[in-house]
Amino acid sequence: MAPAISDHELIRNCIARxxxxxDLKDWNTFSSAFLDNGKVDFPGPGGLVEGVTAITATVQGMVGNLQTQHALTTQLIEVTGEKTASATTYCTTEIFGVGEDKGKRVTSWGxxxxxxxxxxxxGGDDWKIAERIATLAAPLMGDLSLLSK
Incomplete structure (x- = not known):
């Protein structure tokens, strides 16, 4: 028998997806984190994007050929009802150039x-993101020319 997985652990896994x-450009894993009608409010020009298909396309456009590595750190999860929860998660993202941009890097804290x-x-109980607000916690650091390509 498989061990029981707590709601908190399922929520952490959802956010990690x-x-x-x-980071792996595995768009099936990425999209499995959201409800079909999920919403994300991205900082800056990204703005509010609605629907998992549009969210996925927006993020694909943001990362393009860049390599990324997200690191999730401090997190607070509150189960607010039988089927609802909220979570605040800190994230540091490293963005790396490839090809002619190899060696360039940008760090984002949010x-x-x-x-x-x-x-x-x-086929199983799980959690999905209905709404996300992504916020920058500090100015981007590094070679910002990497982001204008």
Missing amino acids: YCIGV LYQDKLVKGNFD
Whole structure:
């Protein structure tokens, strides 16, 4: 018998799917973090994006051919109801250039404020992000020319 997994652990895994999906460019893993009608409010020109297909396309456009590595750190998860939760997660993202931009790097510090919903997804109970607000916690550091390509 498989060990029971707590709601907190399922929520942590959901939030991690976003990061791992981006870093590995595994867009199925990435999109599995969101409800079909999920929303993300990105900082800057990204703005509010609605629907998992649009969210995925937006992030694909943001990362392009760049390599990324997300590191999730401080986190507070609050289960607010039988099927609802909120989470605040700090994230440091390293963005690396490739090809002619190899050696260039940008560091981003931010936080994700998520509203999550529990449901039966793909045959089992799990959590998905219904709404995310992504916020920069500090100015970007590094070679910002990397982001203008």
